[in-house]
Amino acid sequence: MPGRLFPVGGPVSERDIVDREDFIASVQTRLADGQSIMLAGPRRIGKTSIAYEVLRRLKERGFYTASVDFFRLSDKREFAVSLINACLENRTGIRRTLDVLKDRAKTIAGMAKLTVKFKDLEFSLDLLQDNSDENALLEYALDLAEILADRDEKNMVVLFDEFQDASRVAGGDIYKKMRSHFQNHKNVSYLFLGSKEGMMKTLFANRKEAFYRFAVVLPIPPIPEDSWLAYITQKFGEQHIKADDKVIREILQKTGGHPQDTMLVCSEIYYTLLETGEKTITPEYLRLGYNRALLTLAQVYNEILDEIGQRTHAREVLKRIAAGDRVYIKRDNPNEIKRALDYLITKAVIEKSGRGSYKFVEPMFREYLLREI
Ligand SMILES: Nc1ncnc2c1ncn2[C@@H]1O[C@H](COP(=O)(O)OP(=O)(O)OP(=O)(O)O)[C@@H](O)[C@H]1O
Ligand SMILES: [Mg+2]
Numbered sequence: 001m002p003g004r005l006f007p008v009g010g011p012v013s014e015r016d017i018v019d020r021e022d023f024i025a026s027v028q029t030r031l032a033d034g035q036s037i038m039l040a041g042p043r044r045i046g047k048t049s050i051a052y053e054v055l056r057r058l059k060e061r062g063f064y065t066a067s068v069d070f071f072r073l074s075d076k077r078e079f080a081v082s083l084i085n086a087c088l089e090n091r092t093g094i095r096r097t098l099d100v101l102k103d104r105a106k107t108i109a110g111m112a113k114l115t116v117k118f119k120d121l122e123f124s125l126d127l128l129q130d131n132s133d134e135n136a137l138l139e140y141a142l143d144l145a146e147i148l149a150d151r152d153e154k155n156m157v158v159l160f161d162e163f164q165d166a167s168r169v170a171g172g173d174i175y176k177k178m179r180s181h182f183q184n185h186k187n188v189s190y191l192f193l194g195s196k197e198g199m200m201k202t203l204f205a206n207r208k209e210a211f212y213r214f215a216v217v218l219p220i221p222p223i224p225e226d227s228w229l230a231y232i233t234q235k236f237g238e239q240h241i242k243a244d245d246k247v248i249r250e251i252l253q254k255t256g257g258h259p260q261d262t263m264l265v266c267s268e269i270y271y272t273l274l275e276t277g278e279k280t281i282t283p284e285y286l287r288l289g290y291n292r293a294l295l296t297l298a299q300v301y302n303e304i305l306d307e308i309g310q311r312t313h314a315r316e317v318l319k320r321i322a323a324g325d326r327v328y329i330k331r332d333n334p335n336e337i338k339r340a341l342d343y344l345i346t347k348a349v350i351e352k353s354g355r356g357s358y359k360f361v362e363p364m365f366r367e368y369l370l371r372e373i
Pocket of ligand 1 (some may be wrong): 018
């Protein structure tokens, strides 16, 4: 079965990454040169897609690569194991090397063989025992990329996704610990991704934080309308569906070019057309597809609303911005409103669009709120 026409949810591969070519090339060049990079941006704008593509290209050029996603991890030991596995995969070609090791280590012959295979990596099989010291395991994990790269005479790039979650996973002192190891690495560069922009910026740009100046912070550029236009026209064209520029520009105007929202609306339009057998996107199909997409997004938006509902004034302020009303109202305490605004900015729900004015990062979220009011 062919893949979905407009892939949605999770990282997408090269052919569906619209317009990031220059950016991907630039990240790749810097990492290859040994520079570490931090990319932060709002949810679902394509951070992981960019990073995976960069790693794929570097691997093709002979680099060792490893990636760890903090979002999936729950404690220190899991983090250590995940990092060790990601590193060792470069040598063993298997994903969960530690599990395999653990199994084989049950026989004496198996153990002997393995000890030899990993001896140059200073690996102790004792670390595999369930009751082993998790701190020792972590210490080992944090230097493994460098040891491996050095022994195998390779350059290596390690990706940490949802990096701001590291403290939840491994405790508040994890950043300090990581930095103290990573700063001595000569053969490894690091790529950090995070969806909580405020936190990521603090971690890397605040003098008091452990990762201060450790990585270059690159802003992820927006996708130009013309690139979307070309991509969407081509995709529908492949299915013999007519979409004129006007209707596509209207899609983009409604989604603000937000990567996942745009993909989702296109996808819903496509499925609506499939159901009726029509081959032309009329304004009516655009409306239907858009409404379906909004319905799908309701769950995400409700979660965000629940979360920000806990904050004084945040929800009211957001509704005012959605409705285009004044943000500051006489009866409110201006400091509280300011705090609510800052909070909504750190949550990447809104961004400043000028002095005293704000706009939604996702226009569809605005529309959702307006319909709810
Ligand atoms: N360059 C792009 N071109 C087209 N669509 C994109 C692009 N980048 C992302 N998308 C869309 O956004 C979705 C999410 O992409 P990805 O997982 O890479 O984003 P992310 O920023 O890592 O998201 P999250 O905040 O959930 O980690 C993809 O499934 C795809 O639909
Ligand atoms: Mg991601």
